[in-house]
Amino acid sequence: MTALPPSAELPSAELSIETRGLSKRFGRQMAVDGVDLAVPRGSVFGFLGPNGSGKTTTIRIMLGLAAASSGSVRVLGEEMPRQLRTVLPRVGALVEGPAFYPFLSGAANLLRFDAADPEAPAGTRRARVRTALERVGLAHAADKKVRAYSLGMKQRLGIANALLAPRELLVLDEPTNGLDPQGTREVRHLVRSLAADGATVFVSSHLLAEVEQICTHAAIMSAGRLVAQGPLAELRQAGQSRVRLLTPDAGAAARVMAGLGLTPDGGGISNGGSAGTWGEVLYAPLPAGSAAGAPSPEELVAALVAADVRVRGFAVEQGSLEDRFVELTGEGFDVAQ
Amino acid sequence: MTRTWLRWLPAATVPAVIAAGVLAGSLPASAGDPLPAKSPEQVLELIAQHRDPSFSGTLEQTSNLGLPDLPKTGPGSASGDTAWLELLTGPHTARVYRDGADNARVQVLDRLAERDVIRHGDQLWFYNSKDNTAAHAVLPAGGHHPSGQDSVPTPDRLAAKLLAALDRSSNVSVGTDVEVAGRAAYQLVLTPRSSATLLASISISVDGQSGMPLGVEVKARGQSDPAFSVAFTKLSLRAPDAAIFQFSPPPGATVKELPVPDHKATGAKEKRGAAAKAKVKVSGTGWESVVELPAGSLAKAAPAKGAPEQQGGPGSAASLLAQATVPVPGGRLLSTALVNVLILDDGRIFAGSVPLERLQAAAAAR
Amino acid sequence: MPGLRLLGSELGVLFRRRRTWAMLLALAAIPVLIAVAVRLSSAVPPGRGPAFLDRISQNGLFAGVTAMLVAVPLFLPLTIGVVAGDTVAGEAGLGTLRYLLAAPAGRGRLLVVKFAGAVVFAVAAPFTVALVGAGIGAALFPVGPVTLLSGDSIGAAEALARLLLIAAYLAVSLVGLSAIGLFMSTLTDVPVGAMAATVVFAVVSQVADALPQLEWLHPWLFTHRWLDFADLLRQPIVWDSFAANALLQGGYLAVFGALAYARFTTKDVLS
Ligand SMILES: Nc1ncnc2c1ncn2[C@@H]1O[C@H](COP(=O)(O)OP(=O)(O)O)[C@@H](O)[C@H]1O
């Protein structure tokens, strides 16, 4: 419904990633179904969706690991997978969790992956590996066998692998998986600094809260379909605002609201309702925009006061992205299928 | 998708290319320079004028006689007793070196083993790597004696014998030219005038240049594949390195000194053959010849002691003979594509490239 | 050359695995066991046990030849099966395949490098057996002129050269099996499956080679000429089998290499 039109707004040259009608079928199941992504250059792009909604599959197709059943992908302006050789050296990736040779040290693993990149200069390899390890805080464990790494350390090493060379695009699939809160904060910090360097960062996550704070743009996947995308602010706006009313005269207030065409809800969506000494909390969603007939917040307060409702607290709350997420995916954080 | 299709293209073409290459290689390659046409008489002349040259070459021999295959490895593998029988079954490769009439070496290339016969002047050596045994004989000076290579029938020796025996009772024709060991060759085809024989034809390929027989192929009636064939796969007409004919038994080998052979035979095998030959009677001629061996020959011919019924262990000549024969009225029959051998209960043996009835008739006639 | 650097990295990974060394050690144990057993036993009569066994006590270098003969039917194919079967499937199983391809290693290039790594092992394996065999043989037995199958004798230096030639013959012999393993490896993400399939291939081929009913098939079996290395122990050397074997293995390499290429460059990497 509110899904923004695809790349129509931005010319392709300004897009780091652009997919058109991208679909991937596994047997009878459409893992990705007609996705039109438009990731602007320089953005920090949150790719959101519950588990199994098709995020990793989309990323695999973007990186040329899997072939699309139909549709096309352009990465950094080039056709994929045809231009894979010129594109991928400029892309750092973490896909479906980190993976390493357990019998090699962290540094040896990175050296190995870097050697696989034909464009990575061999002369600076060791220095670049050291820098990448320092950047994710693993310098002390560089010579430890990966077998002995914790899940969080592996995740960091995976991110370090994506940072081995200067990249124009970073694709990070669930980068905070397995990290402690401190690690999560560090990753957020890292993403910000990468973006500050001018890279586009494409972060997928099923945990919206982790991404919300750092993203400039986001897209939401649900069961293989792209249900919304755009600048974060627009996505938020597209969500419903609501009023929050604190009053001891809940019954009267509800009647007044219903009279004005609102649907108040005691306790509310966010489960914030509590009967304290100040009264009860009522929530009522506000219709989007200034739809005809809908009361403005100030008219609502005036009507409440006129009806002798004791208004002890009143606020208009901007809908959170999380509400929007739940609204669009319709299934919260449940796993699809 | 077209790209996917393209990626599978090599996987589809490679087998096709290999198959095409194999087919092209297996086609009877017609000689680049066609040989001048010759009548059968002229080809026979060509053979007759050829002299024992010096050469080194590789022989391939295949037999498809319908005998059971003998085990080549493991216990019971051919050595000693059954080695002579083993040469009749399955394929064999041998290298043959010859330098004039006095120097020759034949190497039968067995799997992980080798049997050698070396003749150097009057020195004759046999060597078997399997049991690391050697046998030595000194040939008497003077006279022509068959060199050791007769233990493997080389095409030229075989051709000479066949032509001597079959010339008169055969239709001789010249087939299409063939290529043998990379050389253009005439193909002399002998077909029996008589129909009372198991043989369908014998083809001898004759080197267009030197007249040396390069291959012999024997076909039996009712068989499309040759029942026996021996031919050079490689041949060089230059004299082999003299060192090849030098042989001294390796350290650790068991060396047996063979008694000095008499004038006509060489080595123990030939001697036995000569002893038997004295009493051999031949009836019929050419393709229909039937050979009669008197009673008691079997024990001599097959080195195992006793009749087939009192066999030795599995793999011994006697037991193999029992396996290979079927009972018929009056005795047992060893039937192969080329030869029938009737072993009568009284011990006499009749053999020939003829149907069983002919053998029985020959037996009854005596 | 980025390809060479990737090959260097590949060999580094292969030879930094304990598994690789364990397999080479196991192979090295074959000649040691044989030599020690012969040393401890009384004279071996000729014609008993594997060919050449009776020659070891006369000449230590035969320990290498006998060990190679013993290793050819099963032990060598087993180790090749493990290495070749692991090439692609092992990376897929670890998940590292997606990072190599995202680097981007290039699928064709990665496949070639993987195969080259397997071939390096296929060279290392028989040479390990040969050299360890020659070493232990020389330590436990006299080394002198060596008797060839033809009954001629050659000096120790030439004998050592022939021993290495046999190892080279076996290395060539294992190329076809390596290509089969590579293809098997592109079919699955489970390395053990690819390894087992490769070894089964080698065993089935040898069984088929022993059945006279399948005689028409024999020249086409990649194991058919494995034991023909004995032709290098004749005087003069029969080079035909070396060439024919190389051609045969080349054919298997072409067929299974093309299959592996087709499969690997078109498959979805979902591990
Ligand atoms: N290898 C596969 N074979 C079959 N189905 C798969 C495979 N990989 C993923 N899927 C299916 O595709 C859908 C999307 O998976 P995925 O892209 O991994 O989701 P996400 O990364 O968003 O959690 C899921 O329903 C999953 O079951």
Ligand SMILES: [Mg+2]
């Ligand atoms: Mg995922």
